[in-house]
Amino acid sequence: MSQTFDVIVLGLGAAGSSALYHLSKTGKKVCGIDQFSPPHTFGSSHGQSRIIRQAYHENPKYVPLVKQAYDYWAELEKESGRQLFKQTGGIMLGHRDAGVVKGAELSAQTHNIPYEYLDSHTINQRYPAFKPGEATVGILEKTAGILFPEDCIEANLNLAAKNQAEIRLNEKVISINPHEHSVEIVTAKGRYTTDKLVVSAGAWLTELLPEPHLPLTVERQVLYWFKNSDSSPSRPVLNELPVYIWEYTPGKIFYGFPDLGDGIKVAHHHAGEPTTPHTLTKQVREDEVQAMSEVIGRYFNINPVFNYATTCMYTNTPDENFIIDHHPNYKHIIVASPCSGHGFKFASVTGKILSDMALDKKPEADISMFSIHRF
Numbered sequence: 279m280s281q282t283f284d285v286i287v288l289g290l291g292a293a294g295s296s297a298l299y300h301l302s303k304t305g306k307k308v309c310g311i312d313q314f315s316p317p318h319t320f321g322s323s324h325g326q327s328r329i330i331r332q333a334y335h336e337n338p339k340y341v342p343l344v345k346q347a348y349d350y351w352a353e354l355e356k357e358s359g360r361q362l363f364k365q366t367g368g369i370m371l372g373h374r375d376a377g378v379v380k381g382a383e384l385s386a387q388t389h390n391i392p393y394e395y396l397d398s399h400t401i402n403q404r405y406p407a408f409k410p411g412e413a414t415v416g417i418l419e420k421t422a423g424i425l426f427p428e429d430c431i432e433a434n435l436n437l438a439a440k441n442q443a444e445i446r447l448n449e450k451v452i453s454i455n456p457h458e459h460s461v462e463i464v465t466a467k468g469r470y471t472t473d474k475l476v477v478s479a480g481a482w483l484t485e486l487l488p489e490p491h492l493p494l495t496v497e498r499q500v501l502y503w504f505k506n507s508d509s510s511p512s513r514p515v516l517n518e519l520p521v522y523i524w525e526y527t528p529g530k531i532f533y534g535f536p537d538l539g540d541g542i543k544v545a546h547h548h549a550g551e552p553t554t555p556h557t558l559t560k561q562v563r564e565d566e567v568q569a570m571s572e573v574i575g576r577y578f579n580i581n582p583v584f585n586y587a588t589t590c591m592y593t594n595t596p597d598e599n600f601i602i603d604h605h606p607n608y609k610h611i612i613v614a615s616p617c618s619g620h621g622f623k624f625a626s627v628t629g630k631i632l633s634d635m636a637l638d639k640k641p642e643a644d645i646s647m648f649s650i651h652r653f
C-alpha cells in the first residue's frame with residue numbers, strides 16, 4: 279500500500295531542503311525524498327562556501343528577492359542556533375565597462391544599496407592581496423558575504439525533522455506518475471501518493487521529468503583551493519578578504535572567497551564542459567590546476583600553491599534565470615531549477631515560494647521572470 283502525503287519534495291539540496299523546512303511549519307503532512315543523504319558532494323550544493331550579495335550585477339530585478347533571502351537566512355540561523363552566514367563584504371572587479379561592474383552599480387543605484395566605487399590604487403591599498411591592473415575598478419558592497427551551504431542544508435533538514443516532516447534518504451525516485459488530482463511516486467523502496475509534488479532535483483531534473491522538454495544544460499565546474507607559499511611577515515592577509523567576482527576579460531569571470539582555513543577558494547564562473555550527473559568527471563586534471571594557478575599569479579600578490587580541488591555542477595537555463603513554476607500540464611507538480619550558477623543565496627526564499635505554491639498561496643515575491651512559458 280502506498281503512503282499518502284499532502285506534499286512531497288523530491289530532491290533535498292539547497293532548494294528542496296528549504297522547501298521542506300518551510301512546509302514542515304504549516305502543519306501539513308509532508309515528506310522529503312533524496313537519492314543520497316544531503317548535504318552530499320554529488321550535486322550542486324557542496325564546497326564549503328557560497329557568495330551572497332545584493333548589488334546584483336546579473337539584473338536589478340533579483341534585488342528584492344535577495345533581500346527577502348537575507349531575512350529568511352537570518353530566521354534559519356536563529357531557529358537552528360547555527361552560524362550559516364559570515365559577512366565579509368563583496369567586491370565586483372573589472373574594467374569600468376565590464377558587465378559585472380556596471381551591473382552591480384546599476385542594481386546598487388536602483389535599490390539604494392550602499393556601495394563604494396574604488397579605483398585600482400585604492401583596491402590595492404585596502405586589499406594588498408589583489409593585483410588589479412591600472413584600468414581595474416571595484417564596486418564594494420558591505421552586506422555581501424558567505425553562506426555555508428552544507429550547514430544551511432543540514433539546518434533545514436534538522437528543523438524539518440523536528441517539525442515532524444518525514445525524510446527519506448538514500449531512496450532514489452524512479453518514476454513520477456501524475457493523476458488528475460494526485461501524483462504517484464515510485465522509488466527504489468516503495469510507492470507514495472501525494473496531492474502536490476515539488477520537483478527540486480537539480481541536475482537530474484530533466485531525466486525525472488522528460489516532459490515538458492525543459493531547455494536545461496548541465497555544466498561541470500571546478501573549485502580550487504590555493505595557499506600562499508610566501509611566509510614573510512609582509513605577506514598579504516588572505517583571511518580578511520571580501521568575497522570577489524572578477525571580470526578579468528570581457529565575459530570571462532572568476533570568483534572567490536577569503537581563506538577560511540584551506541587557502542583562498544577560487545573558480546571560473548561558467549566556461550565548464552557540458553556534462554550530466556552520470557558522466558561528470560570528478561577527477562581534476564593537472565592542466566586545469568595549472569591554468570587556474572596562472573590566473574591567480576596574474577591577479578593576486580601571492581605565490582600560489584595548489585591545495586585541493588573538487589567538482590560541482592551548474593544546471594543552466596538559456597537566459598540564466600531560474601525556473602520556478604507549475605508544470606504546464608499538471609498544476610499539482612511544481613518545478614524548481616533555481617541554479618544557473620547563482621541560486622544558492624536565494625534558497626532560503628525559494629523554499630518559502632515553493633511551499634506557498636504547493637499550498638496554493640500566492641508567493642510574496644514576484645516570480646514572473648522564472649516562468650516555464652518563456653521558453
Ligand SMILES: Cc1cc2nc3c(=O)[nH]c(=O)nc-3n(C[C@H](O)[C@H](O)[C@H](O)COP(=O)(O)OP(=O)(O)OC[C@H]3O[C@@H](n4cnc5c(N)ncnc54)[C@H](O)[C@@H]3O)c2cc1C
Binds near residue numbers: 329545617620624
Ligand atoms: C561550483 C558552484 C559554485 C556556486 N556558487 C554559488 C554562489 O557563490 N552563490 C550562489 O548563490 N549560488 C552558487 N551556486 C549555485 C547554487 O549552488 C545552486 O543554485 C544550488 O546549489 C542548486 O540547488 P538545487 O537544490 O537546485 O540542486 P541540488 O542541491 O543539486 O539538489 C538536487 C537534489 O535532488 C536529488 N535528486 C535528484 N534526482 C533524484 C532522484 N531521482 N531521486 C531522489 N533524489 C534525487 C539529488 O540527490 C540532490 O540532492 C554555485 C554552484 C556551483 C556548482
